[in-house]
Amino acid sequence: METTSLKKNQTVVDRVVTRLLVDPTLGVLALLVLICLLAAFTLPVFLNGSNLYNLVNNSLVVMILAMGMTVVLVSGGIDLSIGTTMALCAGVSAAAMNFGLPLFAALLAALAMGALVGLGNGLLITRLGLPDFIATLAMLGFASGVLYIWTKGVPIIGYMVPEFYIIGGLTPLAGPLTLPMVIALLVALVLGGILGFTRMGTHFFAVGSSKTGAMQSGVRVDRVRMQAYIFSGLAAAVAGIIMAGRNTNVPADLGNGYEIQAIAAAVIGGAALSGGRGRILGAILGAITLAAAVNLINLVGVPSSYQKIVIGGILVAAVLANRISAIVSGKVRQRKAMVLEGIPA
Amino acid sequence: MNFQRAASRILSTSGVPIVIALVIVIIVFQIMSPVFLTSGSVRDYINNAIPILLLTVGVAIVIVGGGIDLSVGTVAGLSAGTTMWALVSGAPTWTAVAVGVATGLVFGLFNGLMITVFGINDFIVTLATLNIAGGLLIVLTEKVPLQGVSTPGFSDLVYGNFLGVPTGFWIAAIIFVLMQFLLIRTVFGRRIFAIGIAPGAANVAGVNVNRVRLGTFVISGLLAGAAGVLLASRLGAVQAFLGNGYEFVAIAGAVLGGVSLAGGRGSVWAAVAGGLMLATLQQGLRLNGVDPVYFSIVTGLCIVAGVVFDRRIQQLVLGGIRKRSKSGPTPPAPAKLQETHLLGTGKQD
Structure with missing residues (x-):
């Protein structure tokens, strides 16, 4: 009853626009389609099969980072150290191989490093009470310092066994399918499953929406926030392992600038910086949208030195769009509530 | 008990702990390497530190107002770039200075407007x-x-000499005094504290919160512009990555100087002392042959140390208040206070 009376008050166009603005995932999908259409008319090369394939392949590292970032954003935090953690974990896996450890041990070491950095972030935030972005900024400085001192500014090389070419996607698994694609899918399934179907996921949303409310409902807020950072550390480690394979060497500045791309992708995908909102599917589409925009700009012939400016601009635009979406969805909720109470809208 | 109260009062006075720590660090470094306090060495390291000190003050004012500005480092780098660009194109010194400061102003305005008009984080x-x-x-x-500019008077901005002291010192000192005056002695300054402590209450009390917040970002942008001009004057050439990471040092300096990240507490001279502390650590490590890359680790640790110390001070002060007003209602525990505080200042999405 209520919903029909709500629908009667709106035109179809109005409803479609509202729906697009309210549902972040639909919004980013619309943006992606828009970019593709724009590209199809101006630059036919863009829709070329190999270009699209490269585009998706290039977006995978940012995609995995964005998924980890989404978990943190949903729980009301932010992780500025994610790029540096990725570089550090790449370094750990490479150095472990050089040390003579078997492959699985090297990968485990990298994952452990990621979890450790995440735990460190979580402890700084929950035990010392540092604001999230200050703690992770300090961690960024700390981790990059450690990496520089450790490598002495010389890239780590000589660890590339054939398996690493597969891990990095340089040698495809079967046909066009590469291992990073499979890994990204697995990470998406795991994190999406956790966010959507487990108690832990519900707790992430609860803590992100209202810490006080969650605490009063008996959620162990500090532990939940720590878990979120450990997940983002693990995601960074997975991305780092892929990066080590793809780059074939690990320079100390490998992760520079990746944190802003991860945040931008997550925010494009509808994750709210105020917490409590976000989707893994959104992060995936966000990463592809970001890669598509950068790809398009490169195809138009803008030099790659403009990339930083473009990504910064996209981040501002995405946050603005997100803000508008929040305002509209607030209004819609208000209207629904009024209809439910029988007040004419 | 009396001693404890006196100690807590002294330590909770803004800026006192960091000055004590600074003196101790200087003495330690002087013992470790006797060249530390020679006039040339001191002049060098303060000269190097001045641009970052300006950024520290700008960031401190924004943080006191309950915000944060991560862009100061690269904005200073860009301002240095535009200043050099103006000089390379043949502009006189003062036009170039204006161009550099204006660059900072534009970014400060952009930041402030995005934050206040659209309510973005x-x-x-x-x-x-x-x-x-x-x-x-x-x-x-x-x-x-x-690079390769020889406009007369430009390098004098830093290297000139007035009453036996380099002009860069004078410029920085004048800016610091002005900023301290602005923050402590003017209505606008008191409003910055008000919106940093409780924006809602400030709004009810008739403060235009958005306008004051915009003002803090504009000030930080202007100071970043000035820092860029001084950087360009000192270096004489601008590289692509100039200013990267300066924001990190600036925030660390402000936090070390007792500027509370929760907003509403801090002073300009204490922030300058915090910035000097970091510069001293950097110089001391360099003189003792420590690899400069360790400095980013030291900076990270300093942020953590500053915040932890700040919390201890808050607990001491609140403990004192609780003891004095035994009949009154118990104030909330300090840790909780800070948390709700952060929630309160945490803006919309």
Whole structure:
């Protein structure tokens, strides 16, 4: 009853626009389609099969980072150290191989490093009470310092066994399918499953929406926030392992600038910086949208030195769009509530 | 008990702990390497530190107002770039200075407007402008070689001499005094504290919260512009990555100087002392042959140490208040206070 009376008050166009603005995932999908259409008319090369394939392949590292970032954003935090953690974990896996450890041990070491950095972030935030972005900024400085001192500014090389070419996607698994694609899918399934179907996921949303409310409902807020950072550390480690394979060497500045791309992708995908909102599917589409925009700009012939400016601009635009979406969805909720109470809208 | 109260009062006075720590550190370094306090060495390291000290003050004012500005480092780098660009194009010194300061002003205005008009989270906006300014400098250095300028008077901005002291010191000192006056003695300054402590209450009390917040970002932008001009004057050439990471040192300096990240507490001279502390650590480590890369680790640790110390001080002060007003209602525990405080200042999405 209520919903029909709500629908009667709106035109179809109005409803479609509202729906697009309210549902972040639909919004980013619309943006992606828009970019593709724009590209199809101006630059036919863009829709070329190999270009699209490269585009998706290039977006995978940012995609995995964005998924980890989404978990943190949903729980009301932010992780500025994610790029540096990725570089550090790449370094750990490479150095472990050089040390003579078997492959699985090297990968485990990298994952452990990621979890450790995440735990460190979580402890700084929950035990010392540092604001999230200050703690992770300090961690960024700390981790990059450690990496520089450790490598002495010389890239780590000589660890590339054939398996690493597969891990990095340089040698495809079967046909066009590469291992990073499979890994990204697995990470998406795991994190999406956790966010959507487990108690832990519900707790992430609860803590992100209202810490006080969650605490009063008996959620162990500090532990939940720590878990979120450990997940983002693990995601960074997975991305780092892929990066080590793809780059074939690990320079100390490998992760520079990746944190802003991860945040931008997550925010494009509808994750709210105020917490409590976000989707893994959104992060995936966000990463592809970001890669598509950068790809398009490169195809138009803008030099790659403009990339930083473009990504910064996209981040501002995405946050603005997100803000508008929040305002509209607030209004819609208000209207629904009024209809439910029988007040004419 | 009396001693404890006296100690807590002294230590909770803004800026006192950091000055004590600074003196101790200087004495330690002087013992470790006797060249530390020679006049040339001191002049060098303060000269190097001045641009970052300006950034520290700007960031401190924004933080006191309950915000954060991550863009100051690359904006200073870009301002240095535009200043050099103006000089390379043949502009006189004062025009170039104006161009550099205006660059900072534009970014400060952009940050402030995005935050106040659209209600966007401040560290995301400034993270974005950090990248935009850094990217613009890369593009600028690719287009124009930013060096080889011999405009008369430009290098005198830093290296000139007035009453036996380099002009850079004078410029910085005047700016610091002005900023301290602004923050402590003017209505606008008191309003910055008000919106930093409780924006809602400030609004009810008739403060135009958005306008004051915009003002803090404009000030930080202007100071970043000034820092850029001094950087350009000192270096004589601008590289693509100038200013990267300065925001980190500036925030660390402000936090070390007792500026509370929760907003509403801090002073300019204490922030300067915090910035000097970091510069001293850097210089001391260099003189003792420590690899400069350790400095980023030291800076990270300093942020953590500063915040922990700040919390201890808060607990001491609140403990004192609780003891004095035994009949009154118990104030909330300090840790909780800080948390709700952060929630309160945490802006919309």
